[in-house]
Amino acid sequence: xxxxxxxxxxxxxxxxxxxxxxxxxxxxxxxxxxxxxxxxxxxxxxxxxxxxxxxxxxxxxxxxxxxxxxxxxxxxxxxxxxxxxxxxxxxxxxxxxxxxxxxxxxxxxxxxxxxxxxxxxxxxxxxxxxxxxxxxxxxxxxxxxxxxxxxxxxxxxxxxxxxxxxxxxxxxxxxxxxxxxxxxxxxxxxxxxxxxxxxxxxxxxxxxxxxxxxxxxxxxxxxxxxxxxxxx
Numbered sequence: 593x594x595x596x597x598x599x600x601x602x603x604x605x606x607x608x609x610x611x612x613x614x615x616x617x618x619x620x621x622x623x624x625x626x627x628x629x630x631x632x633x634x635x636x637x638x639x640x641x642x643x644x645x646x647x648x649x650x651x652x653x654x655x656x657x658x659x660x661x662x663x664x665x666x667x668x669x670x671x672x673x674x675x676x677x678x679x680x681x682x683x684x685x686x687x688x689x690x691x692x693x694x695x696x697x698x699x700x701x702x703x704x705x706x707x708x709x710x711x712x713x714x715x716x717x718x719x720x721x722x723x724x725x726x727x728x729x730x731x732x733x734x735x736x737x738x739x740x741x742x743x744x745x746x747x748x749x750x751x752x753x754x755x756x757x758x759x760x761x762x763x764x765x766x767x768x769x770x771x772x773x774x775x776x777x778x779x780x781x782x783x784x785x786x787x788x789x790x791x792x793x794x795x796x797x798x799x800x801x802x803x804x805x806x807x808x809x810x811x812x813x814x815x816x817x818x819x820x821x822x823x824x
Contacts, residue, residue, distance in 0.1 A: 602651060607624040607647070620646050637812070644798040763788060
């Protein structure tokens with residue numbers, strides 16, 4: 593059991609997830625608890641297949657648990673219907689994945705401002721905010737390039753900017769450096785860490801990179817469906 597913090601932005605309680613198989617139910621998560629405060633960077637490690645990505649998807653409202661609650665910035669996200677949960681997710685949670693999922697036919701700038709356009713934001717204001725974010729990660733001169741003209745590290749930085757466009761309170765990242773070489777992976781991670789601290793985000797990063805995990809505020813190992821604290 594993780595102690596509940598009054599100011600936690602992310603608060604999960606009793607999260608359980610199972611899947612039906614030919615041989616019965618397969619329990620992935622078993623009554624899992626987690627709290628993450630503003631400016632806190634939490635790592636989730638563990639063997640493949642233990643449910644790390646499943647947990648992240650539940651905390652982000654992309655998947656539903658069989659039991660338990662997940663509260664993001666004071667809102668129980670599973671008390672919302674699908675449409676309202678999608679809108680809430682778009683305004684409060686930013687996602688970064690191992691593969692950047694940038695749209696190849698659009699420029700870096702266009703990829704970044706798409707989230708603001710989807711939520712009905714002002715395009716001019718979105719472009720101005722995007723330029724500030726591009727500048728903050730050293731990519732201001734690359735805004736007109738399509739993803740195919742960017743390096744792997746540059747593409748992942750664009751994906752990070754996209755995740756921050758709607759001023760989320762929470763940043764969720766699933767192996768965000770897993771597709772990068774060691775030096776680029778560390779650079780991208782340090783960039784994420786700096787932005788999390790600067791913007792007081794609650795951040796959860798799933799990773800197999802134990803060196804990077806050791807740079808986080810707290811690391812949990814997921815096994816047997818529960819989180820176990822590790823020394824960093």
